[in-house]
Amino acid sequence: METALAPATRPRILVVDDDPEILDLLRRGLAIEGFEVQAVASGEKAVAAVASRPPDAVVLDVMMPGMDGFGVLRALRGGSSVPILFLTARDRVRDRIEGLDAGADDYLAKPFAFGELVARLRALIRRGKPAEREVLTIDDVRLDLASRDVRRGERVLELTQTEFELLRAFMERPNLVLSREAVLELVWGYQPAGVSNVVDVYIGHLRRKLEEGGASRPLHTVRGVGYILRKADA
Template sequence: MPSDKPQLLAVDDDPEILDLLRRGLAVEGFNVRIAANGKTALRTLKTSKIDVVVLDIMMPDLDGFEVVKKIRSTSDVPVLFLSARKQVRDRISGLDAGGDDYLPKPFVFAELVSRLRALLRRPGTQGVNLLTFAGIAVDTEARRVVRGSNVLDLTAKEFDLLVTFLNNPNRVLAREHLLESVWSFGSSASSNVVDVYVGYLRRKLEDNSGSRLIWTVRGIGYVLRGERA
């Protein structure tokens, strides 16, 4: 039976980045294929149905600009460049070559996921940028959070943490996964910062509501659910 999950191709010659993308995006609901170079990526695109591509620029055989030009000769699949090249001229070159978005490294995983979801919904209907759970409504485009009739004032990290939970309701998320998703890849932050920010988020979500939403799973991490299982 075919999967209804988005089919994603990650292309990078750094095995550590590929492993991060494979593991992290699978948790976020993507079926992930990987390619370590441009030629392998082009072969995969010819033989597999791919919904979105994450593409590095600096690779040994074909660079990302060459790859996306070849992709555009036969396909309009969305392509997001993920590259250590941060100059404005590099971003312009990537978009001019046929890319749809450009995210420089180091990157925040939650931002990558948000951008990928935005690319996937471009042909779709309005309203899919709204996440809801147990009376919480989050507009991911406007970065606005409402619970009941109250607009919640969240910091950027609190917002990204909440979106990560809302994308994975009723699923236990390890501290390490939350750290990778919300803080930059390669961040020096420890898992203790996750505990601190979960505490901040809990207080803002649960203030005056009397209901617990984020539960601690001892020795592992946290889970978003309406009541204790």
């Protein structure tokens, strides 16, 4: 017999797709898996829904009339760090990278296994849960695990969920070289299929935010191996 989580504890998922059959399939399937689901059929409605009542995660289709998935991503990333899983029927790596570059935390290419969608959503939500009260500090970079506040000196860094977890992984392991495979395991929990340079893409995002205004580079490339967060006194 199927058992569902109590309504008060069910993670909320916003599903965005203009195809009514896919929208209904996702709504029903995710509800059976224990999620509270809100389904909308346009990008404009998705932006309004997040502003009205932020969900725990968003499943977002790229190909929609009017405001497409890329437009929704850019609109949401202007003021929200809600985890976003991007759905695309396109098989071109460039399109997937564009989604990640616009602020998506993960993606799936259609057709996909429903079980994989559920697993990825749960991983995104786990990463977005409030953390224990702890503050990590490396030189002038300060990361608060509970409030999700990140600062470099007096400057507040506006990070996406994935960027936050990426910085956390390095700040918990200063002066240690992390391979791309290690970063994928620590931050994503698995290796996203199809985009082999997803770590490099997100390192680039994080570096730009850390180095804004001419600040020094804390994240360094170890050619052929991976990346390292070096402390100034190391």
